[in-house]
Amino acid sequence: MSMRVAIGGAGNVGRSIANELLENGHEILLIDRDPHAIKSDTVPGAEWLLADACELSSLEEAGLDTCDVAIAATGDDKANLVMSLLAKTEFGVPRTVARVNHPKNEWLFNEVWGVDVAVSTPRLMCALVEEAVTVGDLVRILTFHEGEANLVEMTLPGGSPCVGQRIGDLTWPGDVVLVAIIRDGHAQPPDADGSLEAGDELLFVTAQDYEQELAEMLSPRAGITVKQTPVASPRI
Known part of the structure; x- marks a missing residue:
């Protein structure tokens, strides 16, 4: 089943996830506030949006309410929590996945912050x-x-x-x-x-x-x- 997936953070992690999901037939939107991260040639099949994934207006522009999954893949745990919370509470995204960068923050990545799946590489x-x-x-x-x-x-x-x-x-x-x-x-x-x-x-x-x-x-x-x-x- 093809899904529409929004990925906050277009760094190496976000782009790798996007390429993998594109190969599996899903629609991908990459969101990043850094103009230098917008490298459309690295993930040619994806949509790109220069915006802050922590801002409500940006997520509205991204059409997050039409997404099946939201992935918060930035290198900032605070940003990943905020995006997950907004995606779940404001846009009703069925599934949220958040990257945990620092193990000491793992306890925050739960349903209270709108996180369905927390992925901690160190753990x-x-x-x-x-x-x-x-x-x-x-x-x-x-x-x-x-x-x-x-x-x-x-x-x-x-x-x-x-x-x-x-x-x-x-x-x-x-x-x-x-x-x-x-x-x-x-x-x-x-x-x-x-x-x-x-x-x-x-x-x-x-x-x-x-x-x-x-x-x-x-x-x-x-x-x-x-x-x-x-x-x-x-x-x-």
């Missing part, structure tokens, strides 16, 4: 390091506040009772859903007739209430805990 890198060195621990990667669900990952240890089990025969706790398996560096959807192998990286969507039960099922041992390293919040 993402920390979580991926944690994920890479952890086997047998459930690692929380993303938090989806609106649905009260999390994206969690576990690298399946060799001693897990699930190793060798047919995926279709496994009964996950509650509303847990196995969404992907990463094996030998390649992601694949779960096959009911396939089996789990030691070293598989398993990605689940689960309510927080079932995380502990899922962890104990995959890697039963005394005192198991869920590592809480959320990268982003809510729906992407």
